[in-house]
Every structure is written in structure tokens, then in C-alpha cells.
């Protein structure tokens with residue numbers, strides 16, 4: 001690698017680290033810069049929790065979702081490097097004690113080449129950065145290892161300066177699993193490949209935001225999760241049960257009792273009041289919540305008698321949330337719920353969604369193209385090229401009140 005390329009890479013990572021004011025984004029920027037510069041398919045950043053002596057992955061790039069994965073310090077390449085402060089490379093990593101494995105392989109990816117370097121502050125090692133599988137198929141060179149070490153050191157110093165408060169969140173129960181999900185649409189004589197092998201787990205009581213450019217397949221993926229569309233191939237598992245080919249009855253039961261939906265458009269019945277719109281759904285639900293309680297939860301107890309035409313967009317959207325919520329669903333799927341709203345009414349809606357996750361323990365998957373809103377989530381999933389291209393844990397999610405756009 002040429003000196004000028006190296007300098008450009010160092011400069012980029014410096015800017016990534018200096019320009020962001022929150023640590024999550026700094027780490028994300030650092031890993032992206034490293035994986036990009038060294039043309040790697042996958043990468044992950046691990047942080048050590050000193051209290052438990054365990055490592056947690058806080059950000060991964062590529063098709064390798066390591067969310068909430070926690071490993072013992074000292075185990076695997078990422079643990080070995082954190083414990084010893086030494087670097088590990090594959091193909092030669094078998095030589096280093098305890099590094100016979102790497103988490104990417106444990107999670108079903110095949111690691112051909114790998115670089116793992118310590119994330120260091122002036123005083124100690126606080127984690128590690130792994131990148132793997134150079135797209136050229138070659139091994140990483142000694143210069144690349146050296147560059148990666150330097151970049152990791154800069155990242156470590158930033159972490160030290162910004163302060164690291166790392167509450168490890170244990171991996172919860174997986175409720176939804178997507179494995180190699182593909183979706184093709186016929187398009188003239190050919191096919192449009194919208195999803196090309198999506199792998200993703202959704203955990204109980206988490207708030208997941210799905211980001212990605214318009215047309216990248218966000219709605220398609222969420223519709224498949226919601227049983228409103230079906231995959232071309234792949235496996236969908238819901239609560240441990242194979243749901244790739246559900247019966248009509250299973251599908252209806254799932255959509256009616258397990259899920260709540262919120263869309264960009266409110267789809268309220270114009271001839272019913274806010275309360276009646278919600279009551280109507282309560283009546284056909286298996287285990288409905290108290291309608292007045294739901295109206296309170298969405299902050300519309302004073303508006304319950306209004307018709308949709310007498311309400312603002314934000315209020316109407318909150319009625320549609322109440323309607324999704326009154327079924328007492330385990331999970332809510334929200335497709336761009338704030339896209340049609342201005343900042344103020346959009347924020348009202350976000351506050352309600354935040355409250356549902358916190359107070360009712362509902363799992364929420366929300367699609368948005370607004371990167372600011374993603375800061376509220378527990379996890380941010382990015383789709384690109386029909387696959388999951390990165391997964392980020394927000395170490396400290398922002399309250400809805402602090403989201404500005």
C-alpha cells in the first residue's frame with residue numbers, strides 16, 4: 001500500500017473520530033474507515049466490560065450480525081487480542097494460544113483472512129477491532145496490519161477522551177429469525193432481486209430501526225416479517241417455529257394477535273371517532289387492552305371524541321398507534337410512521353413509540369430514512385444491496401425528546 005493511501009486513510013479516520021460528538025458514531029466511523037481502507041467484507045468492534053471481564057460487539061459491518069454477542073475475555077481472536085494486547089492475523093492465527101477460532105466462523109461465516117488488533121488507550125487495552133476477508137482474496141500485508149494498528153490506537157485514544165460507559169446488555173430471547181431470505185419480483189423478461197440473502201435476528205423488547213436508501217427493500221423485508229408478503233427463498237422463524245410456509249390460519253392468527261402495524265398513512269375510518277377507531281379493533285382482538293388506557297398511553301384521552309378530520313397528522317398517527325397497541329401485540333412494525341409529519345408532530349409520535357417499548361415491553365421494528373431518528377434505537381440495521389450491510393448497537397440510545405431533525 002502506498003504511503004499516500006496510508007496517509008489518506010489516517011486522515012479519514014482522524015476526521016471520523018474528531019468530528020462526531022458521540023462515542024457510538026465515533027466507533028462506527030472508525031470501523032467503517034478501517035474496513036473500507038483495507039477492503040474487507042466483514043468487520044467488528046469489541047469492547048471490554050471490566051466488571052464482568054467480558055467483551056461485547058457494539059458494531060459490525062458486512063453480513064455478520066453480532067448484536068449482543070458477549071464473549072469471555074481471552075477467548076477467540078477478539079478475546080486473545082484484548083487480553084494480551086498482541087495482534088492476530090489469519091492464516092497464521094492458529095499459532096497464537098487460544099485463537100483457534102474467531103467469532104465470525106462461530107456465527108456461520110467463513111473467515112479466509114483476518115486481522116485483529118487491540119483497541120488501546122494510553123494505559124490499557126479496552127477491546128479489539130477485527131476485519132476479515134479481503135475482497136481481493138489475498139492475505140493482509142504487514143503494512144496493512146501496521147496501518148490497522150495505528151488506526152485502532154487513534155480510535156482508542158478517542159474513546160479515552162470521550163469517556164466510555166458501557167452497560168453490557170445480555171443477549172435477550174430471539175423472537176424472529178431471518179436466514180438467507182431472498183425476494184424476487186418479476187420485471188418484464190427478467191427478475192428484480194430485491195432481497196439477496198438477509199440474515200437477521202430480532203430480540204424480545206428491543207427497539208430496532210431499519211435504515212437504507214429508498215427502494216433497497218426495507219418495506220419488503222418488514223412485510224415478510226409481518227406475514228404480509230412471503231419470501232422467494234430462505235427461512236423465517238417466529239418464536240422458534242418455522243414460519244416459511246404458514247397456513248392461512250396461522251398467518252391470520254399471527255397478524256391479528258401477535259402484531260401491530262403502523263404505516264406512513266393513518267388509514268383511520270373517517271366516520272368513527274378516535275376512540276371508536278380503537279374500540280373497533282379491540283372488539284375483534286383476542287386479548288385487548290383497555291381502550292381508555294390505550295388512549296391515555298398515546299396522550300389522546302382529551303381527543304377521544306374527535307373525528308380524524310378534526311385532528312392533526314400527529315394526532316391521527318397516534319390514533320393509528322393506539323389501534324395497533326390495543327391488541328396488546330408482542331411486536332409492532334412501523335413503516336416510516338413519521339415520514340408524513342413535521343418535526344414537532346413527528347416527535348410526539350416518537351415519544352409514544354419510546355413509551356411503548358419502555359412501559360409495555362413491546363418489540364418495535366421501525367423503518368425510517370431519517371438517520372437522526374435511528375439514534376433512539378437499541379439497534380440500527382442497515383440494508384444495502386439486498387443484504388444487511390451493518391448492525392450497530394447504540395450504547396446509549398437518545399431519548400425521543402433529544403432527537404432533532
Ligand SMILES: Nc1ncnc2c1ncn2[C@@H]1O[C@H](COP(=O)(O)OP(=O)(O)O)[C@@H](O)[C@H]1O
Nearest residue numbers: 185186194212213214215216217218219220221
Ligand atoms: N409488488 C411488487 N412488485 C414489483 N416490484 C416491487 C413490488 N414491491 C416492491 N417492489 C420493488 O422492490 C424494490 C424494493 O421496494 P421496497 O421494499 O418498497 O423498498 P424501500 O421500502 O426500501 O423503499 C423497489 O425497487 C420496488 O419497486
Ligand SMILES: [Mg+2]
Nearest residue numbers: 218219220335
Ligand atoms: Mg418502504
